[in-house]
Amino acid sequence: MLVTGTGAVFGEPDTLTADLAVDTTAATVAAALDQAVKAATRMRDALVRAGVARADLQTANVSVTSTTDDKGKVTGYNVNQGLTATIRDLSKAGALMTVAITAGGDAARLTGVSFAIEENTALIAEARKKAFTDARAKAELYAREAGRPLGRVVKISEPTLGYEEPVQRDKMMASLGSGDMSVPIEPGRQRVSVTVTVEWILAPATGKAMLTP
Secondary structure, three states: OEEEEEEEEEEOOOEEEEEEEEEEEEOOHHHHHHHHHHHHHHHHHHHHHOOOOHHHEEEEEEEEEEEEOOOOOEEEEEEEEEEEEEEOOHHHHHHHHHHHHHHHHHHEEEEEEEEEOOOOHHHHHHHHHHHHHHHHHHHHHHHHHHOOOEEEEEEEEOOOOEEOOOOOOOOOOOOOOOOOOOOOOOOOOEEEEEEEEEEEEEOOOOOOOOOOO
16 A cells, blocks of 8 residues: 655745846947946955855856847947855855945846755654554554554555745845845745655555455
8 A cells, every 4th residue: 555645844935045246338249248247346345255166156148248229239248147146155145246246336127036855864754653553643644444453554655845935935125225234134934745655555554354345
């Protein structure tokens, strides 16, 4: 008999990933690229000075495109360069993002943030226990209804673990205003779920078989 059980627990995120970028437009590719490189370098250096490890910074999604008018004539060039920053001290996350955006100036962009739980070993173990308990309860119910004793477990399989967005979504200001202000961050809680499929043997009935109506 195959039975699936699910267990879920909640934990507080301990890591934030900020998707930063610079976006520049100029009359030539060289000029747009030069502006983007300078802005991205300022953002990177500002984060490093503020305590973010270089290993937690990664360049992403570099693109060079042209801009055109209504007649299709090229009027300039646009460069977009992403910078992903992993922030491990959430108490400093808002201030660090503000530092990066301020350093990038008008070319800076913040396209989104995501939370994660890196120290999740205890949470996963608890979710697995709940998933197996759920599966056993279902198996025992089916065995009783079938009039058969529940036998031994012969197989357990577990698909990929599930992570959901925090219960409380992040809150970010539309405008940062002065450099003394920082992006407000609410990490909320994150759901960690485990699903297990367990195969049991149904032992032979020991008494009178249950009659169906």
